[in-house]
Amino acid sequence: MNSLTFDRTNALCGGFFILSGLIFGYQSLTVDLGSWLRIGPGGLPLVLSGLLVLLGAIILVQAARTEGEPAGRIAWRGMLFILLSPLIFGLTVRGLGFIGSVFITSLFASFASYRMKLWMAVVLAVALTVFSTAVFSYGLGLPFERIGPWLR
Amino acid sequence: MDLFSNLALGFATASTLANIGFCLIGVLLGTLIGVLPGIGATATIAMLLPITFQIGDPVSSLIMLAGIYYGAQYGGSTTAILINMPGESSSAVTAIDGYQMARNGRAGVALATAAIGSFVAGTIATVLIALFAPPLTAMALKFGAAEYTSLMVVGLVMSVALAHGSVIKAIAMVVLGLLLGLVGQDVISGAPRLNFGLYQLGDQLNFVAIAVGLFGIAEILRNLEDERTREVLMAKVTGLMPTREDFRRMTAPILRGTALGSLLGILPGNGAVLAAFASYTIEKRASDRPEEFGKGALAGVAGPESANNAGAQTSFIPMLTLGIPANPVMALMIGAMIIQGIVPGPNVAAENPDLFWGLIASMWIGNLLLIILNLPLIGLWVKLLKVPYYVLFPTIMAFCSIGVYSVNSNVWDLYVVAFFGLLGYFLLKLRCEPAPLLLGFVLGPLLEENLRRAMILSRGDPSTFVTRPISALLLAAAVAVLVIVLLPSVRKKRDEVFVEEDA
Numbered sequence: 001m002n003s004l005t006f007d008r009t010n011a012l013c014g015g016f017f018i019l020s021g022l023i024f025g026y027q028s029l030t031v032d033l034g035s036w037l038r039i040g041p042g043g044l045p046l047v048l049s050g051l052l053v054l055l056g057a058i059i060l061v062q063a064a065r066t067e068g069e070p071a072g073r074i075a076w077r078g079m080l081f082i083l084l085s086p087l088i089f090g091l092t093v094r095g096l097g098f099i100g101s102v103f104i105t106s107l108f109a110s111f112a113s114y115r116m117k118l119w120m121a122v123v124l125a126v127a128l129t130v131f132s133t134a135v136f137s138y139g140l141g142l143p144f145e146r147i148g149p150w151l152r
Numbered sequence: 153m154d155l156f157s158n159l160a161l162g163f164a165t166a167s168t169l170a171n172i173g174f175c176l177i178g179v180l181l182g183t184l185i186g187v188l189p190g191i192g193a194t195a196t197i198a199m200l201l202p203i204t205f206q207i208g209d210p211v212s213s214l215i216m217l218a219g220i221y222y223g224a225q226y227g228g229s230t231t232a233i234l235i236n237m238p239g240e241s242s243s244a245v246t247a248i249d250g251y252q253m254a255r256n257g258r259a260g261v262a263l264a265t266a267a268i269g270s271f272v273a274g275t276i277a278t279v280l281i282a283l284f285a286p287p288l289t290a291m292a293l294k295f296g297a298a299e300y301t302s303l304m305v306v307g308l309v310m311s312v313a314l315a316h317g318s319v320i321k322a323i324a325m326v327v328l329g330l331l332l333g334l335v336g337q338d339v340i341s342g343a344p345r346l347n348f349g350l351y352q353l354g355d356q357l358n359f360v361a362i363a364v365g366l367f368g369i370a371e372i373l374r375n376l377e378d379e380r381t382r383e384v385l386m387a388k389v390t391g392l393m394p395t396r397e398d399f400r401r402m403t404a405p406i407l408r409g410t411a412l413g414s415l416l417g418i419l420p421g422n423g424a425v426l427a428a429f430a431s432y433t434i435e436k437r438a439s440d441r442p443e444e445f446g447k448g449a450l451a452g453v454a455g456p457e458s459a460n461n462a463g464a465q466t467s468f469i470p471m472l473t474l475g476i477p478a479n480p481v482m483a484l485m486i487g488a489m490i491i492q493g494i495v496p497g498p499n500v501a502a503e504n505p506d507l508f509w510g511l512i513a514s515m516w517i518g519n520l521l522l523i524i525l526n527l528p529l530i531g532l533w534v535k536l537l538k539v540p541y542y543v544l545f546p547t548i549m550a551f552c553s554i555g556v557y558s559v560n561s562n563v564w565d566l567y568v569v570a571f572f573g574l575l576g577y578f579l580l581k582l583r584c585e586p587a588p589l590l591l592g593f594v595l596g597p598l599l600e601e602n603l604r605r606a607m608i609l610s611r612g613d614p615s616t617f618v619t620r621p622i623s624a625l626l627l628a629a630a631v632a633v634l635v636i637v638l639l640p641s642v643r644k645k646r647d648e649v650f651v652e653e654d655a
Contacts, residue, residue: 013582017324024331024346031338031345037612039604041338041345048331055324062320074581078376082369082549083570089553090566102550109549112376113542124543128550140206142558 007063014060021052081112097148098137103129159282162509166517171215174207175514178216179521182223187231187533188544193224194480194587195371198363199548201484202555210492211507215514217488218468221481222274222518225464226526229266229457230533234259243460245428249445249452256448261394263530265402265450266457267523268394273410273458274519277465280414281472281512285501288473292498297605298616302626304599307476308592309630310419313637315585322588325579329589332357333596340604350564359487361556361565362593365572366586367480368552372545373577398450405435405455413462418470419478424463431459465515472508473498475598480587483594491559 024045034040085105093101106128110121136142165171181203185196200220204213225243232243233250246266253262295303308326315322335346336356394402409431416427435455436445445452467478468485475497477483486496494504501508526533556565576586610616618624 009582013321013584016578016582017328020328020331027346027348031343032341035612036607036614039607041341041343044600044603045331045334045346048327048334052324052327052331055320055327058320059318059324072581073377075373075376075577078373079574079577082372082376082545083573085549086369086553086556086566086569086573089557090563093557093563102554105553106546106550109546110542112545115540115542120543121546124546128547132550132554136554136558142206142554143561144558 007066010059010063010066014056014058014063017056017059018053019056021049021054021056025049025053077114078112081109085109093144093148095148095150097151098142098144098146099129099133100148100151102132154286155282158286158505158509159513161505162282162511162513165211165506165510166215166513171212171510171514172517172521174212174216175219175518176521176525178204178219179223179518179525182220182225183227183230183522183526183533184223184536186224186227187536188227188539193221193228194484195367196224196227197221197481197484198360198367199552199555201360201363201488202559203551204488205491205559210489210494210504211510213492214485214488214507214511215518217485218511218514219518219521221464222270222461222515222522225461226267226270226522227533229270229460230263230526230530231537233262233266233453234534235537243428243457245432245456246453246460248432249447249449252446252448253450253453258448260530261398261450262453264394264527265398265453267527269402269406269409269454269458270461271519271523272406273413273462274465275516276410277414277417277462278512278516278519280466281469281515282509285469285473285508285512288469289498289501292474293502295498295622296620297602297609298620298623299626300602301599301606302617302623302630303474303476304595304602306626306630306633307470307478308588308595309633311479311588311591313633315588317583317585319637321582321584325584325586325588326592329592330596330599331592332362332589333593334600339597339601356597357593358556358560358562358565358568359491359593360559361568362572363484363487363590364552364556365569365574366576366590368548369569369573370576370580370586372548373573374580375541376545401450402454404438405431405451406458408434408438409455409458409460410462413459413464414466416459417463417466417478424460424467424479427459427463428456431455461519468511468515471496472500472511475500477591477594480590483590486594 028042028045028049031042032040033042033046085108088108089101089105092104096104103125107121107125110116110124133146137144137146166175181200182193182196185199186193197217197220201217204216204220207213207216228243229246229250232247233254236247236251250262250266253259308330312319312322312326315325331346333356337344409427412431412434413424413427416430417424419426432445432452432455435449435451436442439445439449439451441449464481467482470476470478471482471485475486475495477486489496489500494500494507552569553566556569557563559565579586579589606616607614616623617627
């Protein structure tokens with residue numbers, strides 16, 4: 001083992017905690033820190049941010065001494081479709097209304113899997129839309145517009 | 153005497169037709185999702201949490217939530233036994249001998265043993281909660297702000313001690329969680345802070361959105377990494393009824409497991425998991441046929457399953473009496489209470505006795521419903537194991553989106569879900585456990601409020617935390633635990649335990 005080997009996962013992890021600590025620390029400096037008697041809104045966050053930076057540094061230092069296993073496969077396709085689907089729901093639920101939004105969201109999320117075929121995705125999305133509209137909109141009476149202004 | 157009148161109130165509350173109905177729906181939904189492989193109890197509850205808010209009545213919705221919890225745990229054991237895929241880390245032990253039993257054609261007996269063990273453990277643990285909750289509540293009512301602060305520190309330290317993997321990473325996750333809990337409006341001064349200028353986020357980051365993102369979405373992404381067909385060795389489930397010999401051999405393990413689980417479940421952190429492992433070790437030592445273990449020993453299913461369920465039950469004690477969550481599931485329960493307008497803590501028993509005792513009574517009813525429903529329904533759950541995953545997760549995504557949006561009708565909560573889904577997946581990849589983060593998030597605002605109150609009460613003297621005896625004792629305990637988990641020898645042992653668990 002030479003001195004250049006280091007655990008990349010843990011190095012990234014340490015870096016992430018340091019960065020988060022710095023961001024939160026910077027933000028807590030913009031509000032009142034207060035005094036020992038009356039701790040202000042920035043007091044505890046600043047202390048915690050400092051602690052987070054410290055912990056991140058320890059993880060980073062430890063990472064330099066060991067070689068770790070690789071992080072394994074990353075679900076890129078899954079990330080694209082799964083993470084965007086709540087965003088799509090959020091962006092369309094007011095405009096398209098509940099029915100259209102549920103349909104598009106579930107259709108979109110279906111493509112996260114390599115195994116999904118187009119016709120199956122459409123069937124599934126229709127089924128989910130019918131079920132959700134019946135249960136959530138009519139059954140539980142959630143106060144969402146079923147058909148939004150974009151479709152009228 | 154008080155105990156009986158309290159329990160009577162509890163059963164009167166829990167056994168109204170509506171509440172039994174909600175308990176039933178919860179148990180069924182919990183089992184339904186818990187059975188789906190790869191989705192654990194925490195993820196199940198996080199996903200179903202928004203639905204329970206639609207009920208309106210806090211008692212009913214918490215009863216349903218508790219039902220989901222037992223259901224999901226039970227579902228996890230079913231997958232552990234039938235396809236060797238524990239839905240939850242606490243049923244990982246059940247998989248060892250349960251799956252072997254299934255391969256030997258005794259799947260039905262293994263499932264029945266798990267159900268009976270869980271029911272006995274649940275019944276005893278319910279009585280224990282009823283006995284110990286009131287004195288603990290009385291004690292907690294004497295706690296001042298300083299004691300509360302120290303108590304929360306103990307809770308956070310314990311969650312670190314019992315997390316998987318690196319201790320330092322777990323501490324960092326707690327700190328990150330605390331910071332995220334403080335995002336939004338400061339409770340005392342009303343000043344906005346740490347919100348990146350995004351006022352749309354509101355007073356606080358939405359708890360449901362974070363839980364769904366960190367546990368639900370991140371878990372879906374992990375399952376999508378590797379889309380092999382699940383190798384389902386589905387032994388035919390026949391012969392549910394254990395023989396008299398089986399009953400004789402499961403009695404002692406069930407009782408020992410219950411005792412162990414009840415004790416360890418109270419500890420903050422995930423005591424139920426620890427209890428299951430400890431019980432397995434003890435049963436192996438106590439058995440006259442230790443060579444059977446690993447090859448389908450009945451005691452290896454009965455003991456850990458009882459321990460696990462008893463622990464799951466008694467973990468309600470710190471949540472109900474002190475308002476301190478013992479595990480991520482209890483953190484979810486506390487989050488649900490806060491959203492319903494109930495301040496968790498010792499006052500719950502005095503101010504909402506129907507909620508307090510109703511919840512306790514519903515635990516027993518929930519366990520009863522599980523045993524009478526699930527054994528006959530086992531064929532249905534087995535069929536569910538065959539549902540392809542690619543049909544499941546669009547469904548989950550649709551329901552999560554609807555559910556999260558329905559809490560506040562704030563589209564920003566959906567963006568928070570996506571963000572925390574990404575963060576949760578990223579942290580999983582970095583081998584960081586999300587559970588300590590969630591505990592930190594729930595306790596962050598409470599910790600800060602009590603810390604600041606304690607400082608005002610002591611006129612700005614931080615020594616108040618060590619000069620008040622109970623507070624000093626609690627802090628000493630926290631330091632002791634932290635020192636112990638950081639000691640090299642203990643660390644090695646701890647790693648071994650978790651390696652065994654992952655295997």
